[in-house]
Amino acid sequence: xxxxxxxxxxxxxxxxxxxxxxxxxxxxxxxxxxxxxxxxxxxxxxxxxxxxxxxxxxxxxxxxxxxxxxxxxxxxxxxxxxxxxxxxxxxxxxxxxxxxxxxxxxxxxxxxxx
Amino acid sequence: xxxxxxxxxxxxxxxxxxxxxxxxxxxxxxxxxxxxxxxxxxxxxxxxxxxxxxxxxxxxxxxxxxxxxxxxxxxxxxxxxxxxxxxxxxxxxxxxxxxxxxxxxxxxxxxxxx
Numbered sequence: 001x002x003x004x005x006x007x008x009x010x011x012x013x014x015x016x017x018x019x020x021x022x023x024x025x026x027x028x029x030x031x032x033x034x035x036x037x038x039x040x041x042x043x044x045x046x047x048x049x050x051x052x053x054x055x056x057x058x059x060x061x062x063x064x065x066x067x068x069x070x071x072x073x074x075x076x077x078x079x080x081x082x083x084x085x086x087x088x089x090x091x092x093x094x095x096x097x098x099x100x101x102x103x104x105x106x107x108x109x110x111x112x113x114x
Numbered sequence: 115x116x117x118x119x120x121x122x123x124x125x126x127x128x129x130x131x132x133x134x135x136x137x138x139x140x141x142x143x144x145x146x147x148x149x150x151x152x153x154x155x156x157x158x159x160x161x162x163x164x165x166x167x168x169x170x171x172x173x174x175x176x177x178x179x180x181x182x183x184x185x186x187x188x189x190x191x192x193x194x195x196x197x198x199x200x201x202x203x204x205x206x207x208x209x210x211x212x213x214x215x216x217x218x219x220x221x222x223x224x225x226x227x228x
Binding site for chain 1: 147149154155156157158159162172204206215216217219220221222
């Protein structure tokens, strides 16, 4: 069965610090990978996605993620966080034989200190 | 603009009562999903549908049911509410035709079972 692991449940950073959130998945076939963000009091929205091609994908608000197939990883990065990045971040995977189901990680709560 | 709405946004009910949460999307998406969000568990799939008259169980389907009589709606019913079903419920939809499978989420329903 597919699964998604997010290494950090809570992360606290100061503004301008660099961010990297880890995500590993277990699935041997072709995968589609996503990072979603949930700002306080809001619903989930797509941050970025990977389907094929360049393993380094860029999303909204300066976020990027790198797909490393050999490590089954899809880590999220941002060079310099802002207070407004305070949110919960979810990594998600859809596997080729899973139909359109998407499996979500447990989420990482990021708090950025002003 | 197309959107996905959920109602009610907040609901308090008693153990044993039947509760129905509504989900309505105007994206004309064939795929619809119900998740529950609990601290430490991320989003867990309850039920999903790939089209009218199609419904499937997700990983935490016990005590829940759905029906799909049209493209726009996928109501979620708790047959006999239990305190363990206190959670935030999110509905989502996606378009299989694009091949990208990005999910669009509703604003969520916070359900409390006393």
